[in-house]
Amino acid sequence: MLKTSSRILCMGTLSFLLSTRRYSGQRRKGQTRDVSMEAFVEYNRRSTGGGTVIMGPKVVALGLGIDIDQPGLKKGIGGIFESLSAVLIKALEDLGVDAGFRPKNDLEVDGKKIAGLSAALETEKAILFHASMLVDFDIPLMLDIMHQPPLKLYDKGYSCFSQRITTITEQLGHDINMERVVKAIENAFSQKFGVTFENDEPDLWEKKSIEDLINTRYTNPAWIFSHKHPRSKMGMGEFKTPGGLLEIYLSLAGNTIEHIILTGDFFSTTKDINLLESSLKWSSAKREKIEERLSEVWREDMIYGVNVSTLTEAIVKAKENLVNI
Numbered sequence: 309m310l311k312t313s314s315r316i317l318c319m320g321t322l323s324f325l326l327s328t329r330r331y332s333g334q335r336r337k338g339q340t341r342d343v344s345m346e347a348f349v350e351y352n353r354r355s356t357g358g359g360t361v362i363m364g365p366k367v368v369a370l371g372l373g374i375d376i377d378q379p380g381l382k383k384g385i386g387g388i389f390e391s392l393s394a395v396l397i398k399a400l401e402d403l404g405v406d407a408g409f410r411p412k413n414d415l416e417v418d419g420k421k422i423a424g425l426s427a428a429l430e431t432e433k434a435i436l437f438h439a440s441m442l443v444d445f446d447i448p449l450m451l452d453i454m455h456q457p458p459l460k461l462y463d464k465g466y467s468c469f470s471q472r473i474t475t476i477t478e479q480l481g482h483d484i485n486m487e488r489v490v491k492a493i494e495n496a497f498s499q500k501f502g503v504t505f506e507n508d509e510p511d512l513w514e515k516k517s518i519e520d521l522i523n524t525r526y527t528n529p530a531w532i533f534s535h536k537h538p539r540s541k542m543g544m545g546e547f548k549t550p551g552g553l554l555e556i557y558l559s560l561a562g563n564t565i566e567h568i569i570l571t572g573d574f575f576s577t578t579k580d581i582n583l584l585e586s587s588l589k590w591s592s593a594k595r596e597k598i599e600e601r602l603s604e605v606w607r608e609d610m611i612y613g614v615n616v617s618t619l620t621e622a623i624v625k626a627k628e629n630l631v632n633i
Contacts, residue, residue, distance in 0.1 A: 322497060322505070323371045324490055353525075353532045366444035366477070368489055372437040372497075380501050389413065391500075392437050393425060399496040403489065405479045410586060415441075419579025420474035443489055444477040471578050545626030551575065551613020556626035563593050568623070575612040584610065588623075595624050 349362075363369060372392065374381065382391045393409045400407045400415070400422070407423075410416040415423035423441040477483055494505055510518060525531045547554045552574035559567035565588050570581050587605045591597055599620045606616050 321371075321373045321508075322494070324368065324493075351532070353534070361440065362450055363440075364444075364446065366442075366475075366486070368441045368443060368486065368493070370439050370441075370493065374435055374437060376433055376435055378501065388427060388435060388437070389425060392427075392439075395496045395500045396423060396425075396439060396441065396493065398500070399489075399492040400476070402492045402496065403476060403480070403484065405476055410582070414586065416579075416582070417474050417479055419577065419582050420472060421582070422474050422476070422479075441489070441493075442473065442475040443484060443486060444475050445473065447473075472582060541630040543626045543628070543630035545622055545624075545629055546572075547618070547622035547625055549574070549614050549618050549622075551611055554611075554614065554619065554622040556622050558593075558623065558626040558630070560593055560627070560630060565589060565591055565593050565598075570611075570619075574614065576610060580610045584619075593627055595620060598623055 376383075376388070380391065381388060390409065393415060396415060397407050397409065405417060405422070407415045407417050410421075413425040414421045415425070421442075423439055426438045428436045428438075476489065498504060541560045543558050545554075545556045545558070547556070553572045554570070554574065555572040557567075557569040557571070558565065568585050568588050570585060583605055584602065587601045588598065591601050599616060602616045602619060611619065
């Protein structure tokens with residue numbers, strides 16, 4: 309079960325989504341049906357893009373509907389992300405966590421993801437901003453549920469993901485009350501935009517619309533398991549280099565890189581590997597585009613003994629080994 313609470317601002321609506329069960333999943337092509345059922349995890353379809361999302365009692369999801377001309381909000385999608393991510397960074401700072409923005413759409417602490425961001429332009433004048441913040445997270449459960457090639461290798465999969473994500477609890481070294489996290493986010497929005505909050509409930513039309521969506525979509529197996537998205541393909545490639553062995557795990561939706569993990573026996577930093585992976589996510593899987601994206605963020609010795617051309621070749625090799633799922 310999920311519960312929501314909304315706060316009305318003069319600039320728009322801020323909603324929080326909290327899970328009242330242990331875990332719930334938003335299903336996309338990365339998640340298998342049987343495993344979700346066996347783990348007693350509620351699941352649903354995520355048709356808006358992105359990979360599988362796992363929600364739990366220690367994950368805060370928030371949505372903000374805002375006028376793009378709101379004072380204090382920078383122009384353009386990049387400016388909007390910068391402005392609103394600064395609010396969440398301030399909230400984390402107030403909780404005792406030093407975070408920063410990592411393009412294109414993550415908040416990180418020392419190279420590890422702590423929150424994911426997204427935005428959609430609903431009309432010419434309004435944008436919907438969404439964020440998921442990890443207060444705490446069950447990585448072993450995620451590895452059991454997710455259907456990604458590297459995650460089948462539990463020890464290596466656990467190592468990869470535990471080095472790529474972090475939580476507020478991990479950073480603080482102790483547990484923290486969810487209401488305190490939500491309050492810190494509210495306060496940060498109030499300070500940034502000079503607004504106050506009022507609790508509100510959906511009106512009659514909104515309640516009817518919600519019920520219609522529940523009945524026609526979110527409790528309808530035919531909709532949950534429909535396949536309007538591009539069929540997913542996954543592959544793995546190994547490539548020996550002067551700097552060591554590169555192992556590339558690749559997932560494509562159509563000809564777009566949906567998910568990529570760079571691992572192997574080489575010298576680099578978690579922060580640099582995350583940057584390289586982020587630069588490729590949701591980009592074209594064509595060789596020239598891969599090389600172009602890597603070149604935009606590359607600097608000498610990001611991976612010791614490896615250059616852009618070599619890394620591109622390793623990724624292309626993984627692409628050649630793709631299989632349908």
